[in-house]
Amino acid sequence: MKKITFPITDEQISSLRCGDRVLATGYLYTARDAAHKRMYDLLQSGESLPIDVKGQTIYYVGAAPAKPGSVIGPCGPTSSYRMDKYAPSLLDLGLKVMIGKGARGDEVIESMIRNRAVYLIAVGGAAALIAGSIRKVDLICYEDLGTEAIYRYEVEDMPLIVAIDSEGNNIYVR
């Protein structure tokens, strides 16, 4: 099991291979459908994003509410293909890691290769288990979106699998 850090380094990206299982420690941002649409619309109208995605990680997740005394509620990955329309624009701005579940489209994979990025997956539906690796949660923006707002998670040994590496090798193509 490889250990990686977020934000990830270029050396770590180059070393990751499709099928590798990793434990990630550091911080990442969350965004799913509604936050992606807002960021995409900003870019379309020539405005800047509320977060600097250069070198960063985005986890496609909308967590369940935290019970009193918990850092976070269950927070497994959501299906990544719904973010395919928006992902290439973010990759072109330097986004390095996307985390979700399921397949990605060809345009995303081409953009990943061009921009030297990786796509990691968490096990869908293992939400209560994944919550155990989240240490801290901060709201960053789009509070009105509730579970779909952009948060910053500090993670420790978050269990992930490399689904598509920076050369485009794809775990779903067998």
Next chain:
Amino acid sequence: MSFREIQAKEITAAVKKLFMDCNYYIGEDVTAALEEARENETSQLAKDVLTQIIDNDAIAARERVPMCQDTGMAVLFVEYGDRVTVSGEGFRAAVERGVSEAYTEGYLRKSVVSDPVFDRVNTKDNTPPVIHTEIVPGDRISITAGGKGFGSENMSCVKMLTPSAGVEGVKSFVLGAVAYAGPNPCPPIVVGVGIGGTFEKAAQLAKKATFRSVSSSNPDERYASLERELLSKINEMNIGPAGLGGRTTALAVNIETYPTHIAGMPVAVNICCHACRHKSVTI
């Protein structure tokens, strides 16, 4: 004819408990199927994914937190006795209140938006639910409730097959739907198949089929045999747990049928993820 009166608050309390329990506690049938699948896998990765899912479901039950962050849109199948009356605010309002209380007080995710196309504003209490009501003889109300996640719901489909397509047409449509869904609906999945009726009846039957135990079979041996054959073919697809390859793509294929028109043979496939959550109560 005398009517039995049920208090609205009794319905609310029952619905609240159903949605909290189904999100915290996976059914024993699903746990048993996951454990059997893990034994049957030869790939270490497939075994490890199944272990994560089994461990996850145990954590959820122990800590009383939802097994998946997508606690779903609330779906209820109701058998409403024709000699029951619900006092107070009435049945519909009582059910909505139960859903609202479960999702707010039970720390479940609120995933429903008010308008599907233009506003998409969260309703903040996961209402409204989708309620399928059937009037039946008697003085009781039976409710089967489940939280339906949309990773798998999005991979569902309906096809208006015609009679000449026959059973081969059914098989080809179901297998095509599962292959198209691939890794997206959080396999291992439960495949609900509805055949017959009309366009919307087939879809409703497919959903109802996912609410049946994964260890059950259609009582008609011809359909039970079709369930086994489809399950076997689906598990040869090598989609596997989390879509990473393996022998377990589906835990069950459940088929429900209804009479249909001389010109038609509607078929619907409703896919459910491994967090196949549903609980029942009779009041």
